[in-house]
Amino acid sequence: MTTDSPAGKSPPPGKRADARRNRETVLAAAAEVFVTSGVDAPIRQIAARAGVGMATIYRHFPTRADLVTAVYRHQIEACAEAGPNLLASADSPFDALREWIDLFVAFLVTKHGLADALQSDNDRFAALHDYFLDRLLPVCAELLEAAVEAGDIRPGTQPYELMRGIGNLCIGRDNDPRYDPRRLIALLLQGLRQPHAS
């Protein structure tokens, strides 16, 4: 189960050449469509852009979450891998946490509708939610724990709650000058901060 079938995985080499080609075509088309129409774009639209039938998309990516996951897989991986690096390079665990959250937020806000989809109670996106959690929750937990141990922030915050809260704050129409999730997230981090014990 966990080893060979879920979500996007890299192109399985055991498939026929035309199938592999189509998979890439669909991925490219989906990426383009997601930019303009959001991750909720009609499958028909993606199929049309890719010049394939809808069934082809459903065959390669059984659920919408699988497609979205495959499109953004590289960026999610990059975010996950940045965690330990930041912890090593930043001035403090708290700074590492803050910078990592910056990365996460930057990713979310540039993908139209991604944050919405992540938290939507729509079953279509459940697998996407799970994938984010599988990949990023441990990273967040590690950063959080390091910051707690360093005495930078107060203990007791659950990584899941923090990540979901951040995700939630990123929801909504893009480019509204009156609302910048980063400001609220900065406030949240401020509230998390431990007054340094003397």
Next chain:
Amino acid sequence: MTTDSPAGKSPPPGKRADARRNRETVLAAAAEVFVTSGVDAPIRQIAARAGVGMATIYRHFPTRADLVTAVYRHQIEACAEAGPNLLASADSPFDALREWIDLFVAFLVTKHGLADALQSDNDRFAALHDYFLDRLLPVCAELLEAAVEAGDIRPGTQPYELMRGIGNLCIGRDNDPRYDPRRLIALLLQGLRQPHAS
């Protein structure tokens, strides 16, 4: 425009008796359906429950936002009116703000899908978003300002940003024991807090 037609308004008395009766029937049916199926429930379902045709619903409530607004109007009003009262009765402006936010959150989390709808970029809900803002933003602004003047919280936070952030934090599947928006909101308020000037 602003004076007589938008959103739900109280039952216009100039209508025919059966029309007024139907309006109430629809409102009651919608309230029931919203509880079980969320504010996104199919119009057909509400119409069936009310025993009327779909057109009847659309005639009384041209957009979904109008229907939702009408259903929750009383509670929104109550929340708006509680603001000044809390400011008068609480120990400090900051406490008043906190208690008011508690009220707001309690309202949001008990209405399945309401918070989602509020922030959704779906045009169907734009009027609902506007109504919330029209009614509650001034109240929030007043509380915020009072807390700033009392030196309880740091200045510079925009009421719109705060309200939308709180709304966003309330989004998602209900009753997830791993996620309680109140905890994060408490953190947010903590971050807002001004270390009391000596």
Next chain:
DNA sequence: AAGTGAAGCGGAGCGATGCTCCACTTAGTA
């Protein structure tokens, strides 16, 4: 090069939903 079987493909089609249109019904009045 031709043959063959299975992997892969496309799009018609079904069900759900939002919303509209218009022939029919009914409340209120004369």
Next chain:
DNA sequence: TACTAAGTGGAGCATCGCTCCGCTTCACTT
């Protein structure tokens, strides 16, 4: 009672998710 306009209901159209199945094409064998 008869009339008329306000009110009503649901058929109908469009969109979208997802499936099903007959046709096409690849890759391998001889």
